[in-house]
Amino acid sequence: xxxxxxxxGCGGLSRGFEDAGFQIVAAFEFWDKAAECYALxxxxxxxxxxxxxxxxxxxxxxxxxxxxxxxxxxxxxxxxAGKRVEGSRAxxxxxxxxxxxxxxxxYFVMENVDRARNSHAxxxxxAVFKKLEYGLTMMVLDASRCGVPQKRKRFFCIGxxxxxxxxxxxxxxxxxTTTDMTLRDYFGAALDFEFYYRHPRNYCRRAVYSIDxxxxxxxxxxxxxxxxxxxxxxxxxxxxxxxxxxxxLERSLIQTFPADYHWCGSKTDMEQMVGNDVPVKLGEYVARxxxxxxxxxxxxxxxxxxxxxxxxxTGFRQDFSEWLVERKCYVRRTAxxxxxxxxxxxxxxxxxxxxxxVLYLHHLSQCxxxxxxxxxxxxxxxxxxxxxGEYLRATSYDCTEESPRCSAHPS
Numbered sequence: 001x002x003x004x005x006x007x008x009g010c011g012g013l014s015r016g017f018e019d020a021g022f023q024i025v026a027a028f029e030f031w032d033k034a035a036e037c038y039a040l041x042x043x044x045x046x047x048x049x050x051x052x053x054x055x056x057x058x059x060x061x062x063x064x065x066x067x068x069x070x071x072x073x074x075x076x077x078x079x080x081a082g083k084r085v086e087g088s089r090a091x092x093x094x095x096x097x098x099x100x101x102x103x104x105x106x107y108f109v110m111e112n113v114d115r116a117r118n119s120h121a122x123x124x125x126x127a128v129f130k131k132l133e134y135g136l137t138m139m140v141l142d143a144s145r146c147g148v149p150q151k152r153k154r155f156f157c158i159g160x161x162x163x164x165x166x167x168x169x170x171x172x173x174x175x176x177t178t179t180d181m182t183l184r185d186y187f188g189a190a191l192d193f194e195f196y197y198r199h200p201r202n203y204c205r206r207a208v209y210s211i212d213x214x215x216x217x218x219x220x221x222x223x224x225x226x227x228x229x230x231x232x233x234x235x236x237x238x239x240x241x242x243x244x245x246x247x248x249l250e251r252s253l254i255q256t257f258p259a260d261y262h263w264c265g266s267k268t269d270m271e272q273m274v275g276n277d278v279p280v281k282l283g284e285y286v287a288r289x290x291x292x293x294x295x296x297x298x299x300x301x302x303x304x305x306x307x308x309x310x311x312x313x314t315g316f317r318q319d320f321s322e323w324l325v326e327r328k329c330y331v332r333r334t335a336x337x338x339x340x341x342x343x344x345x346x347x348x349x350x351x352x353x354x355x356x357x358v359l360y361l362h363h364l365s366q367c368x369x370x371x372x373x374x375x376x377x378x379x380x381x382x383x384x385x386x387x388x389g390e391y392l393r394a395t396s397y398d399c400t401e402e403s404p405r406c407s408a409h410p411s
Contacts, residue, residue, distance in 0.1 A: 001022065001023070001067035001068055001106070001294065002025045002064060002065060002066050002067050002068070003017060003022050003023060003024045003025065003066060003067070003068045003069070003070060004024075004025060004026050004027070004061055004064050004066040004068075004069050004070075005017075005024055005026075005027040005028070005069075005070050005071050006027075006028050006051060006061075006069060006070070006071030006073075006096060006099065007028070007029065007030075007051065007071045007072055007073050007074060007092070007096075008027035008028060008029040008034075008035075008046065008071060009029060009031075009034050009038070009072075009273065009276055009278075010034045010037040010038055010041075010263075010273040010274075010276075010277055011027070011037070011038045011041050011042060011277070012255065012257065012277035012278040012280050012283055013070055013109075013277075013278045013283040014038070014042060014070075014283075015041070015257070015258075015261075015280045016278065016280045016281065016282065016283020016284035016285075016286070016287055017070060017283060017284070017287040018042075019280065019287075020284050020287035020288045021287075021291060022068070022287060024042065024044055025044055025064045025066065026045050026046070026047065026064045026066075027042070027044065027045070027046040027047070028046070028047050028049045028051060028057070028060070028061070028071075029046055029047075029048065030048055030049065030050055030051065031048075032048055033264070033265040033269045033273070034273050035047075035048045036264055036265070037262070037263060037264050037265065037270075037273055040263075041261060041262050047060060051095055051096070051099070052091065052092060052095050054095050054099055054102070057095075057099055058102040058103060061099065061103055062102075062103055066103065066105050067105055067106045067107065068105055068106065068107040068108065068109070069100060069103065069105045069107075069108045069109075070108065070110075071096065071110065071111075072111040072112050072278060073092035073093045073095070073096050073110070073112065074092055074276075093110075093112070093116070093119070093121040093122055093124075093125050094121055094124050094125055094128075097124065097125035097128040097129065098128070100128070100129065100134075100159070101128055101132060104132065104161065105161070106160070106161050107158070107159060107160055107161070107290065107294075108134075108158070108159045109157075109158050109159075109286060109287075109290065110125075110156070110157045110158075111155065111156050111157075111278060111286075112154065112155050113153075113154065114140045114153045114155045115155075116155050117138065117140070117155045117157075122157075125157075126157075129157075129159055130375060132161070133161065133162055133362075134159035134160060134161055134162075135159065135160045135162070135163030135164045135165050135166075135167050135361075135379075135382060135386075136157060136158070136159050136165055136166075137156075137157075137158045137159075137165070137166055137167055137168040137169050137172065138155070138156070138157050138158075139155075139156055139169065139172055140153050140154070140155050140156075141153070141154055141156060141172065141176075141282065141285070141286070142176075142180075143279050143281075143282045144180035144181045144214040145176040145177050145178075145179075145180065145181070146175070146176060146177075146281065146282050146285040147181065147256070147281040147282070147284070147285055148181060148186075148214075148254075148255075148256050148279040148281045148282050149181045149185060149186035149187070149214055149215055149254060149256075150214055150215040150216070150218060150255070150279060151180065151214040151215065151216055151217065152217045152218070152279060152282070154278065154282065156172075156286060158286070158290065160293075162358055162361050162362040162365060163358070163361065163382070163386070164361065164379070164383045164385065164386035165379040165382060165383055166383055167293065167386060168290060168293055171289040171292060171293060172286070172289050175285065175288070175289065180213070180214045181214055182211065182212050182213050182214055183211040183212075183213075183214070183215060183254070184211045184212050186254075186256075187211075187253075191211055193211070193242070193244070194210065194211055194237075195208055195209065195210055195211070195236050195237045195242070195243050196208070196211075196243065196244060196245065196246050197209075197224075197229075197243050197244060197245045197246075198215070198216050198219075198245070198246070199221065199222070199223040199226075199245070200232075203229075203230055205232065206233075206234040206236075207229065207232060207235060208232070208235035208236045208237055208238075208239065208243055209236050210236035210237070213236070215254050218251050218254055218255055218274060218275050219275045220272040220274075220275030220276055221271060221272075221275065222245060222248065222251060222271045222275075223245060224244070224245045225239060225244065225245060248263070248267060248270050248271055248274065251271070251274050251275075252274045255274055255277060255279045256279045256280040256282070257274075257280055258280070296393070297358060318339075319395075320335075320338075320339050320342070320388060321335040321336055321338070321339045322335075323391050323394070323395070324387070324391075327394070328387075338383075338384045338387060338388075339384075341380055341383075342384045342385055344381060345364060345370075345381045345382075345384065345385050348364065348367055348381075349363055349364045349370065357385065357386060357388075357389030360385065361382055361385060361386070364381075364382075364385070365382075
């Protein structure tokens with residue numbers, strides 16, 4: 001599938017998606033220094049386009065016919081380090097939504113700092129996505145649970161055109177580790193230090209960290225240990241001549257950029273690029289979850305008869321509720337509610353034999369009776385239908401010749 005990366009920075013999200021096996025066909029980044037760095041590391045074009053001019057941007061993006069759009073609008077106006085008020089950069093979130101409105105890719109991935117989810121700009125963007133009938137998965141991911149040795153939290157909004165809300169929720173949860181990744185976990189014996197200095201925003205915060213914990217968020221600034229640093233009770237050790245700030249390269253490695261990544265510009269520029277970008281492994285984590293979902297959908301298209309809804313031929317499968325309890329760990333009451341929602345969806349728009357789940361959901365969304373429902377009920381019905389489709393696929397596989405015992409129909 002063809003991907004375009006917006007607000008691409010120096011390429012962290014692009015590299016993560018490439019490492020997961022996706023094809024990036026173009027990138028857009030307005031900061032010329034970051035675009036120059038991006039161009040050094042990728043073979044596809046990168047354009048220094050002002051994406052706030054959505055008319056021009058859409059014309060350029062549509063030339064690449066993207067199936068997926070990824071990217072993170074600049075986050076300074078939402079960040080903990082900023083003024084905590086929304087300004088011009090927050091408008092770029094709305095610009096991203098307008099581009100999605102015009103291009104209508106099959107999928108999109110938008111990331112930002114965790115605070116962005118509560119912003120007015122995102123609420124406006126969310127309204128656009130829902131009006132376009134995107135199913136949305138919205139989640140804050142802790143990078144240290146997703147293969148990155150850094151305690152960095154990022155908000156992801158992932159959309160699927162015609163999909164159900166939370167379509168990627170379980171996959172994103174399932175792959176996370178139960179403990180935070182430390183620098184020692186990630187680098188092993190390659191590190192030649194035990195403690196390091198990360199300049200705090202103010203001296204009420206600690207500044208000295210150990211390699212036996214995840215690094216704090218890599219910021220866009222990097223300063224040496226000041227002569228007057230007073231120390232902090234929570235520092236991993238007292239300041240001495242062996243405690244130093246991380247180098248730019250070390251910071252990029254903690255952001256999980258590969259060691260041979262090419263950097264350019266002044267030291268200030270490079271520090272800003274490193275601090276602003278998405279950790280490569282975090283991007284890869286999200287990309288792999290999305291890829292698995294897409295590949296499952298591809299199987300559905302390739303085996304439409306086996307994986308289609310069976311209402312027209314066999315009626316509703318009553319063991320759906322039991323499958324939710326046994327395989328998905330739903331409580332029985334919730335499983336019963338899910339079954340009722342599938343039947344309600346069928347009453348609004350009957351499910352035909354041979355009809356793929358994604359097409360059924362698209363057709364359901366067009367029904368006036370469905371559109372009259374509240375947005376929360378529409379999301380609940382879509383989620384239930386998506387689970388029913390997953391159930392049919394799972395029990396179809398269990399009943400193949402290779403697996404003669406079907407878990408949904410025990411002998």
